[in-house]
Amino acid sequence: MSLVIGLTGSIATGKSTVAKMFRQLGIPVIDADILAREVVEPGEDAYKKVIETFGEDILLDDKTLNRKRLGEIVFTDETKRKQLNGIVHPAIRKRMLEKRDHFIREGYQCVVLDIPLLFESKLQEFVDKILVVYADQEIQLQRLMARNEFSEEEAMQRIQSQMPVKKKASLADAVINNNSTKEETYEQLRQLLEKWQILETN
Numbered sequence: 001m002s003l004v005i006g007l008t009g010s011i012a013t014g015k016s017t018v019a020k021m022f023r024q025l026g027i028p029v030i031d032a033d034i035l036a037r038e039v040v041e042p043g044e045d046a047y048k049k050v051i052e053t054f055g056e057d058i059l060l061d062d063k064t065l066n067r068k069r070l071g072e073i074v075f076t077d078e079t080k081r082k083q084l085n086g087i088v089h090p091a092i093r094k095r096m097l098e099k100r101d102h103f104i105r106e107g108y109q110c111v112v113l114d115i116p117l118l119f120e121s122k123l124q125e126f127v128d129k130i131l132v133v134y135a136d137q138e139i140q141l142q143r144l145m146a147r148n149e150f151s152e153e154e155a156m157q158r159i160q161s162q163m164p165v166k167k168k169a170s171l172a173d174a175v176i177n178n179n180s181t182k183e184e185t186y187e188q189l190r191q192l193l194e195k196w197q198i199l200e201t202n
């Protein structure tokens with residue numbers, strides 16, 4: 001029996017940071033953001049649909065998607081964001097479930113699905129336990145602005161395009177508080193995985 005953990009949170013609350021810790025423990029992580037990039041590579045069905053919907057202007061000179069431009073469009077216009085989600089989410093979901101089943105067949109005791117929009121896209125049924133990485137909004141905002149060099153307005157638009165992380169935390173099986181240092185976050189993860197009997201207790 002394997003345990004499938006859905007790892008979620010809001011933008012820049014620390015999912016990738018915790019995902020890296022899972023990998024260091026030898027636990028495979030499937031990253032929805034990476035799959036979201038793969039499904040819009042030139043030649044893919046979703047790539048063609050994105051161009052049909054957003055026009056050739058959304059391409060860079062090398063014919064790949066201009067992600068910065070697309071981000072500016074979809075994070076300021078909810079209708080456009082829903083259109084993009086409608087194109088890419090089914091393709092992401094299909095690849096994610098194929099990868100999940102592959103790791104289960106390989107005999108891994110635990111598999112992690114790192115999905116920013118797990119609740120928004122109603123993917124709860126595809127995982128056994130939901131782990132939310134939480135950070136207070138002020139810390140989230142500062143980290144997002146620093147990481148992406150966004151203005152406060154750009155960062156807030158992205159934060160507000162998702163369910164508030166407090167609400168996600170209230171719906172989770174477990175919450176890791178990532179307000180403090182990465183070391184403290186790792187300690188919370190270690191204790192949780194001991195509780196869930198993924199790691200042996202010392």
Ligand SMILES: CC(C)(COP(=O)(O)OP(=O)(O)OC[C@H]1O[C@@H](n2cnc3c(N)ncnc32)[C@H](O)[C@@H]1O)[C@@H](O)C(=O)NCCC(=O)NCCS
Pocket residue numbers: 010011012032033036067068070071074081084085088092115116117158161162
């Ligand atoms: C709009 C795009 C091109 C911007 O690309 P960019 O390289 O700037 O951002 P990146 O993909 O690394 O996403 C960064 C973070 O933004 C948030 N985010 C991305 N897409 C969305 C969305 N549709 N709604 C809400 N939040 C989102 C997530 O927290 C994600 O981790 C890209 O985010 C995209 O294709 N989004 C649609 C696919 C999607 O929903 N991905 C996220 C979960 S699968």
Ligand SMILES: Nc1ncnc2c1ncn2[C@@H]1O[C@H](COP(=O)(O)OP(=O)(O)OP(=O)(O)O)[C@@H](O)[C@H]1O
Pocket residue numbers: 009010011012013014015016017018033116143144147178179180181182185
């Ligand atoms: N405990 C921490 N202390 C200091 N900085 C941190 C901590 N956790 C994460 N960060 C930094 O905050 C930023 C956001 O973290 P991370 O990329 O892990 O978030 P995320 O939830 O995966 O974001 P996204 O939804 O965009 O994929 C990164 O630059 C990361 O290095």
